[in-house]
Amino acid sequence: MATASARSSSPRIRADVWSAGQAHGTFWRRLRKDASMTKKLVVLAVFAVWMGGCAKRNAPAPVPTNGLELWLRADTGVVAEGGRISRWQDQSGHGRDGVMANAPRQPALVASTLNGLPVVRFEGAQSLYLKEPVSPEAFTILVVGKNNNPEDTFSMILGPGGNFPNNQLRWENGGEVLAVGTGNGLPAVTTAVGDTRAYHLLTARYDGATLTVHMNGRLAGSHPVKAQGPWVLSQVGAYFSQHYAEADLAEVRIYSQAFPAADLASVEAELKSRYALR
DSSP: OHHHHHHHHHHHHHHHHHHHHHHHHHHHHHHHHHHHHHHHHHHHHHHHHHHHHHHHHHSOOOOOOTTEEEEEETTBSEEEETTEEEEEOOSSSSOOOEEOOSGGGOOEEEEEEETTEEEEEEESSOOEEEEEEEOOSSEEEEEEEEEOOOSSSOEEEEEOOTTSOOEEEEEOSSSEEEEEETTTTEEEEEEEOSOTTSOEEEEEEEOSSEEEEEETTEEEEEEEOOOOSOOOEEEESEETTTEEOEEEEEEEEEESSOOOHHHHHHHHHHHHHHHTOO
8 A cells, every 4th residue: 555655646746846846947947047137237237337428537627617708609598589699698797788779780690500509690780789898808718600701801709899999809810810909008919820711719818918819729829918098998899989790600608717728728629519610
């Protein structure tokens, strides 16, 4: 009987063993699957950390605000109706908005022009008066734009208006830039910069002894000059109500400090990246 009982239980034992083997195999298959999934998760986590680091490294440098006296951007703070700009709001926090109530004298806002960003276009009879002039002694001025005047005559960037002195920054022709300050004794300084009719970053920096001019972050000229007092600028795109710009402006910044070389290089790199300039 015992033998019969043992025989009769053998199939159940074999079944139990087979089930245990199946469960064991399933366990290891799941473990291998979980291990594979863990590896994938680890790879994804490492990739996410790497991407985060890349994004941090590639993030644009913050805009320095120390000494920032005027900041005009064509993609921010533009009040326009029918494509014509009555107010270009100053982003520096000083309220030096560029304004023009007279509709025929208002520049145009042109969308998606420079690296997908808008520009403010002056067509030879438009300008914007600053609500309050800028008057730096030492300065760094950065301008993103281009000269649209087809003739070899000047096209204003920043100039005088009202009763303020005749100080100017302008494209002199298709290849030169001029800075002058009759109100503070800054002599007329002309710098060969290259093609002013292509979009570019123009930098003028004065430290009290030397005026340097950069084109797209590269030194174009260095001039030993001595000014007396502030360089007052009160209008964008015109010399009084006589001579006007034919030009596009995407951004204008004026600082009341001469940036050290490393800081200037950083700011220029940021603007060149933003507007895809070479």
